[in-house]
Amino acid sequence: MDLSQPRRPTGSAQAAGRLRRLLRPRSIAFIGHAACAQAIRQCRQVGFEGEIWPIHPSLLELEGLNVYSSVAALPAPPDAAFVAVNCHTTIEVMRALAERQAGGAVCYASGFAEAGVGGRELQVQLIQAAGDMPFFGPNCHGFLNYLDGVALWPEQHGGVRHTRGVALVTQSGNIALNLTMQTRALPLGYVVTLGNQADITLAHALEALLDDGRVTAIGLHIEGLGDPAHFFRAAMIARERRVPLIALHSGRSELGASLALSHTASLAGADDIASAFLARCGVARVHSLAALLESLKLLHVHGPLNGRDIASLSSSGGEAALIADSAPAWNLHFRPFTHAQAQHITHTLPALATATNPLDYHNFNWGDEVALGGIYAAVMQASFDLTLLILDFPRPDRCSPLGFESAVRALCAASSNTGARAAVVSTLQETFPEERARELMGAGVAPLCGLDDALAAIDAAARVHELWQTPVAFSAPSLPAQGSGHSLSEWESKRLLTRHGLTVPRGEKVNTVQGAVAAAAAIGYPVVLKSVGRSIAHKTEIGAVQLNLRDAHSVRAAATQQLAALGAELLVEEMITDAVAELIIGIGRDRAFGLYLLIGSGGVLAELIAERCILLLPASASEIRAAIASLKVGKMLYGYRGRDPGDEEAAVAAALAIQQFAIEQGERLLELDVNPLLVRARGHGAVAVDALIRIAGVGES
Numbered sequence: 189m190d191l192s193q194p195r196r197p198t199g200s201a202q203a204a205g206r207l208r209r210l211l212r213p214r215s216i217a218f219i220g221h222a223a224c225a226q227a228i229r230q231c232r233q234v235g236f237e238g239e240i241w242p243i244h245p246s247l248l249e250l251e252g253l254n255v256y257s258s259v260a261a262l263p264a265p266p267d268a269a270f271v272a273v274n275c276h277t278t279i280e281v282m283r284a285l286a287e288r289q290a291g292g293a294v295c296y297a298s299g300f301a302e303a304g305v306g307g308r309e310l311q312v313q314l315i316q317a318a319g320d321m322p323f324f325g326p327n328c329h330g331f332l333n334y335l336d337g338v339a340l341w342p343e344q345h346g347g348v349r350h351t352r353g354v355a356l357v358t359q360s361g362n363i364a365l366n367l368t369m370q371t372r373a374l375p376l377g378y379v380v381t382l383g384n385q386a387d388i389t390l391a392h393a394l395e396a397l398l399d400d401g402r403v404t405a406i407g408l409h410i411e412g413l414g415d416p417a418h419f420f421r422a423a424m425i426a427r428e429r430r431v432p433l434i435a436l437h438s439g440r441s442e443l444g445a446s447l448a449l450s451h452t453a454s455l456a457g458a459d460d461i462a463s464a465f466l467a468r469c470g471v472a473r474v475h476s477l478a479a480l481l482e483s484l485k486l487l488h489v490h491g492p493l494n495g496r497d498i499a500s501l502s503s504s505g506g507e508a509a510l511i512a513d514s515a516p517a518w519n520l521h522f523r524p525f526t527h528a529q530a531q532h533i534t535h536t537l538p539a540l541a542t543a544t545n546p547l548d549y550h551n552f553n554w555g556d557e558v559a560l561g562g563i564y565a566a567v568m569q570a571s572f573d574l575t576l577l578i579l580d581f582p583r584p585d586r587c588s589p590l591g592f593e594s595a596v597r598a599l600c601a602a603s604s605n606t607g608a609r610a611a612v613v614s615t616l617q618e619t620f621p622e623e624r625a626r627e628l629m630g631a632g633v634a635p636l637c638g639l640d641d642a643l644a645a646i647d648a649a650a651r652v653h654e655l656w657q658t659p660v661a662f663s664a665p666s667l668p669a670q671g672s673g674h675s676l677s678e679w680e681s682k683r684l685l686t687r688h689g690l691t692v693p694r695g696e697k698v699n700t701v702q703g704a705v706a707a708a709a710a711i712g713y714p715v716v717l718k719s720v721g722r723s724i725a726h727k728t729e730i731g732a733v734q735l736n737l738r739d740a741h742s743v744r745a746a747a748t749q750q751l752a753a754l755g756a757e758l759l760v761e762e763m764i765t766d767a768v769a770e771l772i773i774g775i776g777r778d779r780a781f782g783l784y785l786l787i788g789s790g791g792v793l794a795e796l797i798a799e800r801c802i803l804l805l806p807a808s809a810s811e812i813r814a815a816i817a818s819l820k821v822g823k824m825l826y827g828y829r830g831r832d833p834g835d836e837e838a839a840v841a842a843a844l845a846i847q848q849f850a851i852e853q854g855e856r857l858l859e860l861d862v863n864p865l866l867v868r869a870r871g872h873g874a875v876a877v878d879a880l881i882r883i884a885g886v887g888e889s
Contacts, residue, residue, distance in 0.1 A: 204399035206322050207388065210292030211378075211396055212336050213267030215239035217259065218250075219281050220272030223296060223342040225251050227270050227330070235337035235349055241266060259284040267291040270330060270340045275299035275310055278326065283317035293318075294340045295325035301384050302327050311386050318387060328383025329361025332368065335377045335402050345379070346370070352402040353377030354484045357393050358409040359385070367477065372617075372637050373625030374485045377403050391418040394433075398425050405487040407480050408435040408471070416465060416780050417664040423469035424660070432487045432652045433471040436480045437462055461778045464802040468662055472651040474644055478617070482636055482645035489634040490609045492653035495573040497523040498646065500546035501564060502578035503554060507615065508546040511578065514639060518647040522546055529570045536562040555591040561598035568608035574646060575603075575610045578639075580619035596624070600631040611635070613642045661806060665782025673858045673884040678720040679759055681879035685862070688852075689845040691838075692876050695761035704747035705740050707760040714738045714763040716877075717746045721756030732756075736763055764875050767866035768834035769824035771816070771874075772800070773843050775850040775860040783850050783857070787812065787843060789821040790864035805847055812843045825867060834867040838874040858882040 215238050216231065218224035228240055228251045241262055242250040249255060256262055259269075259281065265288045271281050275297045285293055300311040314326060324330060330340040334347050346369035353375035358364045361381045368379055377400075380393050390413065397403050406426065413419050426433050437459070466473050474480050498520050500511045512522065522545045525533060533543040536559070538552040547567060553559035568575050577599050581592055596612065603610035610633045614620040617638035625635035636642035676684070682692045696707040697720065708715045719732040732754055734746040747758055772790035777783055785807050788800030801815035816822045816839060825834035842865055850857050861880040868874060 204395045207292065207392065207396035208399065209267050210322055211268075211331065211333060211338070211400075213238060213291060213338060215241065215264065215266045215268070216338075216340065217241045217243055217256075217262060217266035217269040217285075217290070218272070219243040219259070219269060220296075221247065221250070223272035224270060226344075227272070227340060227342050228253070230339040230341050230343075230345060231337075234332070234334065234339045234347070236339065237337065238267075259288050259290075262288070265289045265291070268338075268340060269293040270296065270342075272296040272342060275307075275326070279310065279313050279317045282314060282321070282323065286317065286319040286321040290321055292322040293324070294330035295323055295328060295383070295386075296330065296342060297325075298327040300326040301386070311384065315386055322392075323387050324381065325383035326386060329364060329381040331381065332376070332379040334379075335400070347376045347379065350375040350377055352404055354488050355380065355397045355403045355406045356409070356484075357382065357390060357397070357406065359383065359390075359411045360409065363409055363477070367481070370481055371622040372481055372485060372620075373622050373629050373635055374481050375488060375629070385412075385414060389414045389418065391415060391422040394419070394422040395425060398422070398429055398431055403431060405432045405434065405484050407484045408433065409477075409480070410435050410437045413462075413465075413780065417662065420465075420469050420662040423471060427470045427656055427660075430491075430656075432492055432649070433469070434480055434483045434487070434648055434652075435466055435471045435473050436475065436477060437466065437473060458778070460800070460802045461776075461781055461784055461804075464784060464804050465662075465781045467655060468660055468804045470652070470655040470658075470660065472648040472655065474648055476641070476644075478638065478641045479644035479648070482638070482641040483648040485629075486611065486634045486636065486645045486649050487652070489611075489629060489632060490574070490649070492656065493573045493609070493646065493649040494653055496520050496647075496650045497573045499523075499567050499570065499572040499575045500578060501567060501576065502546065502548055503551040504578075505548045507578045508548040510615065511576070511613075511639065511643075512546050514643055518643045520643060520646055520650075523572065525570055532569070533563070533566040536566045555594050557594040557598045560595055561602050564599050564602035564610075565606055568602055568606040568610065571608070573609065573650070575608055576613045576636075576642075577610065578615065579612050580614045580616060581621055581624055582619075584621055596628065600628070600633055603633055604631070609634075611642070611646075613639060615639045617641070658811065659808060662804065663782070665778070665780070673882050676881045676883060677757070678718065678879055679757070681860075681881040682876065684881065685846065685849060685876065685879055688849040690842055690849075690862070690876050691873055692879075693761040693764060695759055697757055697759050699757050701744055701747040701751065704758050704760050705743050708737065708740065708743045711760060711762050714765070715743065716761045716763050717743060717750065718759045718761070719750045719754045719756040720759045721754065761877070764866050764868075764877060766868050766872070767864075767875075768832060768869055769821050769867045770864035771821065771839060771867060772861065772863040773846050773865050774862065775805075775846060775857060777858060785812075785843065785847055785850075787815045787819070789819060805851060807843075807847060809840050809844060812840050816840070832869040835870045835873055836867075838872075839865065839867045842874045842876065853883065856884045858884055 242253050242255045244255050247255045269285050269290055271278055271293050278297045300307045332339050332341050334350050355378035356367055357380045359382045364379050364381045502508050530543040538550055541550045549563050613636045620637040628635040679697045694711055698704050698707050714736045717734045737743050770790040772788045774786040783805045785803045786800050799819055803811055825836045827833040859882045862876045866875045866877055
């Protein structure tokens with residue numbers, strides 16, 4: 189749910205500076221009673237060394253501190269304020285804080301925009317009362333700054349002080365609270381909750397956190413993006429400063445088109461479009477809170493990974509098989525050792541072990557730190573992007589750690605001596621004690637808890653690097669023209685697209701049976717016959733298309749039938765019979781993110797197969813090429829099982845032509861389908877055999 193009402197659009201540096209005083213205060217006012225008492229305790233617990241000023245109209249003492257009667261009675265303007273009174277009183281307190289030139293506030297109270305119409309009116313009043321003073325919320329838990337020892341936070345939390353660490357930003361206070369309780373040794377620098385985002389939005393918070401050079405990576409739990417253009421600008425700062433962004437996106441945007449005629453609109457879910465936007469921003473997306481934490485941990489220790497080549501070390505064939513089976517789903521590769529590398533590694537192994545990747549080095553050397561270090565170093569010298577040691581630690585309350593310390597010390601020494609990036613991975617989350625994980629973090633080795641989450645983290649760390657290599661652009665979406673628009677006929681749609689370089693079959697539009705027969709003879713058999721009225725969208729379902737007509741008799745019969753049943757004009761076209769693969773290439777419009785390009789498996793089964801890739805406009809040729817390659821149908825273009833390879837470059841050119849048409853149409857274009865695009869053998873091009881365009885306004889472009 190996105191309750192934000194973005195205001196005061198500012199430059200990135202100005203926005204970050206506006207929050208610096210609030211996030212790193214030297215004095216804090218606490219306005220309220222019970223929640224403020226807890227917040228004061230948490231502030232003391234985390235080591236806040238500045239001034240704490242409780243405010244209450246009737247209390248004399250709170251948590252051992254003298255209480256001020258009002259904001260006006262404070263000895264100086266506070267850098268930050270935690271406001272924990274009811275929603276109506278909150279407005280008055282915020283006005284007083286703004287008049288006193290406070291640095292900012294956290295509005296804890298609920299009852300604002302999340303409560304409906306009346307609450308939305310109160311939220312407007314709150315914004316007006318705050319004036320230029322920044323604030324988190326309302327309906328917000330606040331924030332924790334573990335780097336400077338600040339807690340504007342009304343409950344207990346599980347974090348401790350750090351000198352550098354990752355930041356977490358969520359809309360939900362409860363999710364943030366739960367994340368502070370992690371026992372994975374992830375060093376938290378900031379935990380920030382946004383609530384309704386009446387003033388400080390996700391993008392504002394991101395800019396402010398990027399202003400702190402002690403933040404190593406930022407994790408985002410996103411329910412709503414608010415202003416995508418502002419978020420994009422903030423993400424570009426992260427990319428420039430090489431601070432990785434990881435997101436768990438659980439919100440949904442709405443498709444801009446209210447009436448979906450095309451396959452594109454039905455195939456492209458709002459979540460897919462949000463994923464495309466995050467990728468354009470250089471943000472790696474994960475799909476669970478555990479994967480979010482493990483990704484941040486890996487990025488904190490090693491930063492983005494330069495590639496996807498990994499090595500695995502274990503003393504068990506079962507563990508080696510487990511990771512070998514699991515890694516391909518994350519597009520991670522176990523590059524085989526070269527002959528020379530295998531020989532070098534073999535010299536370090538016991539007699540029964542074989543130098544393969546993943547490597548089962550058996551347990552004959554268990555507890556022998558020198559021998560284990562030799563094996564680990566030999567593998568690391570093969571220059572993988574990340575070397576993993578699979579290690580599940582015994583229960584500390586019932587079992588002995590004998591031998592495990594030797595393996596850990598050997599790995600840390602091998603990583604240090606070779607300069608290779610290393611991680612210890614447990615197959616289960618609960619078999620990685622936090623104390624062990626902290627020791628590894630201190631030695632520069634990433635402790636990854638749980639095999640599946642570890643692989644998700646490695647994928648995310650590699651994706652950040654890949655996304656940072658891609659040129660980026662994003663502009664705020666233009667609003668579509670008023671009205672529902674109208675659909676062009678297939679004939680009209682193809683005429684428009686051919687002007688932009690798209691290839692279509694040779695064809696002729698007719699309106700009589702005799703005209704259809706004459707056109708077929710001129711084109712040459714076999715032909716396709718279609719009804720092409722503007723009201724006809726999906727021809728197959730209503731019998732408006734007949735394929736592979738091989739003589740005048742069959743054309744005459746088909747034309748007679750279609751004219752009688754549908755009364756529309758007819759299109760006679762050559763029948764393309766040498767296609768290697770069928771694609772759908774479409775354009776859709778999202779209210780938040782603007783025009784997007786859909787590439788997927790095409791033909792009459794497009795929606796049943798539902799295999800697609802979404803790219804925001806403008807997409808580069810390399811992005812389009814990668815999107816096609818990611819599809820199963822893309823394999824058909826590379827000579828699948830000995831077949832002729834398809835004309836991949838012609839498919840890319842067709843997508844670029846469709847994209848260029850969409851960009852030129854701008855707000856006039858509502859949706860577009862080319863389905864199928866028949867890709868012929870390499871060197872023979874690609875042909876759009878059907879097209880649908882819905883456009884705003886009247887008449888043809």
